[in-house]
Amino acid sequence: MQNVYDTLCERGYIKQLTHEDEIKKILEEDKVTFYIGFDPTGDSLHIGHFIAMMFMAHMQRAGHRPIALVGGGTAMIGDPSGKTDMRKMLSKEEIDHNISCIKKQLSRLIDFSDGKAILENNANWLLNLNYVDFIRDIGAHFSVNRMLTAECFKQRLEKGLSFLEFNYMLMQGYDFLVLNQKYGCSMQLGGDDQWSNIIAGMELIRKKESRASYGMTCTLLTNSDGNKMGKTVNGALWLDPDKTSPYDFYQYFRNVNDLDVEKCLSLLTFVPMDEIRRLSSLKDQEINEAKKVLAFEVTKLIHGEQEAIKARSAAEALFGVGTNMSSVPSISIPGTMKNAGLMDILVHTKVVPSKAEARRLIEQGGLTINDIKVVDKTATLLDTDFKDGSVLIKKGKKKYYSLIIE
Known part of the structure; x- marks a missing residue:
């Protein structure tokens, strides 16, 4: 059976890693517990997170145990990594809701049954910390000079980095330490923007526990021009x-x-x-x-x-190959809008964000109704436009909507 390390390399996942020979050996010979962190500042993950999910899935399929760590504690501060602005703070209730949504999405690829994977929340240990004890026991192991060389902080220093955000690296390093102590977690995976935080956690484990730990980062989902996809x-x-x-x-x-x-x-x-x-x-x-x-x-x-x-x-x-239109995204309007102006309907259904955008779309020939190009900006939808109870709207070359009456 192929070593999962070779699989990850062949498929292009690995961007950076800390100990290539050691990681390759332990992934082949041992069963590793590893973790990836997910930020619960929204109620849905996006395609950028999907690479991390696939990274976890390949590891789990090879017999290793994933920990999906949701940052219920750190979300109350916000990770400055890769960001130019401080994130807004969320309530505990909002974070709990987001975590439940995220677990459902992770479960599409990760098997959480019978302890095969673990969902943890760093709020369980961060929210009850005594600040003086934390700074004395954990902060003493971090060099401010070294932290300031981290890319995540250098980017923010130009606009202003709050002390609140400066604590983030300490907290993520502490997460790795707690997971190491609690579950024997010896490896952290993450996006390439987490490299400095991963190294910080490994250093903390070495100093506090005298144990080896490892880190790997995965490539970001970018297109052929080097820009983020999604x-x-x-x-x-x-x-x-x-x-x-x-x-x-x-x-x-x-x-x-x-x-x-x-x-x-x-x-x-x-x-x-x-x-x-x-x-x-x-x-x-x-x-x-x-x-x-x-x-x-x-x-x-x-x-x-x-x-x-x-x-x-x-x-x-x-696109002319089949006949099943049932899954075309549908949008609806109240019956009172049936004879309203087309631009009003487009804005109401959020097909376009504004009347100005609707006007521009029509002027550029980018709007069709039931395969007929719209040229009149004052056009209205009539009863006769509703074929089998709906109107097919095409925006641009490839965006289709089925408009129905509520």
């Missing part, structure tokens, strides 16, 4: 179907750049690498077959096979 016109590409519909999720990956197909298949699916190399070698129109596989496999992992089938059927119907 941004849409409506914001982030969320894993929550109420924030990003399975159809829109499917379409995002169906339309990725040709040069990004191999990377996405490697990082975001379990498709075997031999098949990924075959699919990625397709050229011109044939590469669309690889994109269909990518879109289906990623949507299946996040939303389940039935939703992936429905999204694929809807896409095929809209």
Whole structure:
């Protein structure tokens, strides 16, 4: 059986690691307990978190035990890593709600049954700390000079770094120490922006427990231009179907750049690498077959096979291959708006953010109703526009909506 380390390298997950030879050996010979932290400042993870979930899933499938650590305590401060502004603080109730939503999404890929994986919340040990004891026992092991060289702090120093945020590295290092003491956790995984925090935790374990620990960071999901993937016109590409519909999720990956197909298949699916190399070698129109596989496999992992089938059927119907329109994202208006101006309807349903944007869309020829281009900015929707109870709205080249009356 292939060492999971080789699998992670082959698929392109690993960005940095602390002890290459030792990590490769223990992943092959031992069963490792490791952790990844998830920030519960929202009620849904997004596609950027999905790489971390896949990282965990590959490790668990190889027999290692994941700890998903949600930062219920650190979320009350905010991690400055990779950020230019301080995050707003949340109430305990908001954080608890977000954690329950996150666990549901993690469970799509991670098996939490029978202790195979652990969900922990650092609020369990951070919120009851005595500050003087913490600074004396933990803070004494951190060098301020060294902390200030960390990239996460250097970026924030230019705009102003609060002492509240400066404590974050101490808290994350303490998390690793507690998990090491409580569960024998010897490895932390995370995004590349967490490198400094991971090193801090390892140093703390070495000083307090005289034990070795390890760290690996995973590559960020970027496109061929080096920019982060997952941004849409409506914001982030969320894993929550109420924030990003399975159809829109499917379409995002169906339309990725040709040069990004191999990377996405490697990082975001379990498709075997031999098949990924075959699919990625397709050229011109044939590469669309690889994109269909990518879109289906990623949507299946996040939303389940039935939703992936429905999204694929809807896409095929809209682009002339099939007839099933039932999974096209639907938007609704009250009956009182049936004869309202089209621009008012577009704004009400959030197809566009403003009337100015609606006007620009029409002027540029980017709006069609039931496959007929709209040229009149004062147009209204009539009863005759509702075919089988709905109106098909197309925005731009690839955004479709089925408009219905509530």
